Amino acid sequence: MEWFFERYERLLRKAVLLVLANKQDRLNALSVTEVKERLELETRFEGRRWHIQGIDAVSGLGIKEGLDWMTRQI
Numbered sequence: 001m002e003w004f005f006e007r008y009e010r011l012l013r014k015a016v017l018l019v020l021a022n023k024q025d026r027l028n029a030l031s032v033t034e035v036k037e038r039l040e041l042e043t044r045f046e047g048r049r050w051h052i053q054g055i056d057a058v059s060g061l062g063i064k065e066g067l068d069w070m071t072r073q074i
């Protein structure tokens with residue numbers, strides 16, 4: 001199994017990451033900055049392609065912008 005995980009890790013190193021910080025319409029939702037800090041994205045994904053997008057899944061706000069970013073990466 002070792003070979004499997006090594007191969008997988010190698011492939012994932014090239015993966016791009018899109019984080020959707022949902023419920024931005026709710027006052028008690030974590031802000032984009034808070035989600036970014038709690039997930040330690042800047043340090044964990046340093047040198048990698050990642051993006052965090054605030055969204056509101058009910059109205060759809062931000063979803064297009066997030067997916068547009070992902071589309072540009074692939």
Ligand SMILES: Nc1nc2c(ncn2[C@@H]2O[C@H](COP(=O)(O)OP(=O)(O)OP(=O)(O)O)[C@@H](O)[C@H]2O)c(=O)[nH]1
Pocket residue numbers: 022023024025026055056057058
């Ligand atoms: N106001 C608001 N409500 C949302 C949003 N996204 C999901 N919800 C609501 O949150 C509730 C839980 O949604 P689910 O899709 O079941 O998500 P879940 O992962 O099971 O639960 P959560 O931990 O609440 O995310 C539902 O009533 C959704 O309508 C959003 O962006 N804004």
